[in-house]
Amino acid sequence: MVSSILIIGGSDAGISAALRAKELDPATAVTMLVADAYPNYSICGLPFYLSGEVEDWHQLAHRTLEEIQAAGIRVALNTRAVEISPQSQAVVTHSHEGGTRTQTYDRLVIATGAQPVQPSILGIDQPGVFLLHSMDDSFKVSAFLQLHEPRRALIVGAGYIGLEMADALTHRGVAVTVVEQQRTVLPTVDETMGESLRRHLEEHGVDVRTGVKIYQIEQTGKALHVTGNPEFDREVDLVLVVVGVEPVTDLAQTAGIELGMRGAIPVDRMMATTVPGVYAAGDCVETYHRLLDRATYLPLGTTAHKQGRIAGENVLGGSRQFAGTLGTQVVKIFDWAIARTGLRDQEAKAAGYVPKTVDFVTWDHKAYYPGAQELRFRITGDSQTGQLLGAQIIGPWQASVAKRVDLFAMALYHQMMVRDLLEVDLSYTPPLGSPWDAVQMAADYWLRTDTH
Ligand SMILES: Cc1cc2nc3c(=O)[nH]c(=O)nc-3n(C[C@H](O)[C@H](O)[C@H](O)COP(=O)(O)OP(=O)(O)OC[C@H]3O[C@@H](n4cnc5c(N)ncnc54)[C@H](O)[C@@H]3O)c2cc1C
Secondary structure: OOOEEEEEOOOHHHHHHHHHHHHHOOOOEEEEEOOOOOOOEOHHHHHHHHOOOOOOHHHHEOOOHHHHHHOOEEEEOOEEEEEEEOOOOEEEEEEOOOOEEEEEOOEEEEOOOEEEOOOOOEOOOOOOEEEOOOHHHHHHHHHHHHHHOOOEEEEEOOOHHHHHHHHHHHHOOOEEEEEEOOOOOOOOOOHHHHHHHHHHHHHOOOEEEEOOEEEEEEEEOOEEEEEEEOOEEEEEOEEEEOOOEEEOOHHHHHOOOOOOHHHOEOOOOOOEOOOOOEEEOHHHEOEEEOOOOEEEOOOOHHHHHHHHHHHHHHOOOOOOOOOOEOOOEEEEEOOEEEEEEEOOHHHHHHOOOOEEEEEEEEEOOOOOOOOOOEEEEEEEEEOOOOEEEEEEEEEEOOOOHHHHHHHHHHHHHOOOEHHHHHHOOOOOOOOOOOOOOHHHHHHHHHHHOOOO
């Protein structure tokens, strides 16, 4: 019988596991160890707190501590797990107050998440240079913004967090330069999409430099002198380094777990690790990809919630399986939303498909109704079987970009053919769509287009 569940980590994956276990068996003791003081906070909301759009960081709490405790979950804040002993089913913890304890468990869930990658840039540790992942990181940036009122910022990395922060700092009146070592911004979408987004950033005053690698940050008086290759140097007041994340897995290794792809914890689709009684979920694990039918590393909040919930069910003897990620994601940058799901052309090719990818532009709703805006689609399907493989969309953020990409995600989940999209009964009214929705028009264009 399982009478005690210990969960390490109190963010998306940890809280989802805890809530699901309590929901299924209120009699089981569920304890959540959290290294910091912020259980169940939306770190996805940090750029909007730093922009000032969310005024008070407390608003980022999905649930308050009291609400979590009212669900019957014991929460140990400022308590870091430092060692797991599967033989004795025990975890050694250190609390901020200095106390060391050993806590036993019947089942364990590791949900230690991810941490920002720290690239080898000389001078990255000096004042005025920040990473951004945790609540504490955001407080440091916020304090610096208030105290020093920087006028110029440089962001290293044009992934979605870097670009959200470019928007956020511009919103505060800071002049922003974004530097990316790859050829375009937002390298998770194709270059044509990245190029459009780059122009949109520039229209909003962001200086975008691609193909540049930053190697040094030096203090010069009150400013920071940033140098990169080829031929880049800039004086700014604040530097933000956001070049991706890596799984936090030192603790898992103490349990004898051998790490897999990009140092993440290998799990099966029930979220069980290779160690009996130990489950893991969220940004610290390898993630099963539904189209590739293999493990990937794709850290996202959406996935962490689902995996945590599955772990919370299976620690109580359940047999729920994770259905798999499709890498569905969306980001809002200034007036635009950019979204993707499934595979891009080269990813599909590498996976053994024979992809065909087309670009298609149409209106988000009937052009005669005021405010119609252009949406750009990039659709990938298998040219031999007709199976839908992926979609990318860029357009004004109010034009249902996110919900339209979700339609493609739903179709991918069900392994639908591109032609099936034309048969789905979608809603229509002129201010919001067309009798054939833009998604269906894009699918039709894919069917009619020969790219060879
Ligand atoms: C700025 C930003 C914006 C984002 N925006 C989006 C978005 O729009 N959409 C999206 O899907 N995803 C987004 N993400 C990603 C998303 O936030 C993560 O995928 C998600 O938080 C992962 O949840 P997690 O529980 O696995 O790990 P984390 O959120 O990393 O949490 C890990 C938890 O483990 C605790 N912990 C770690 N080590 C220990 C230890 N030894 N002992 C005890 N506790 C420990 C930490 O304190 C924390 O509570 C964003 C991330 C950031 C940083």
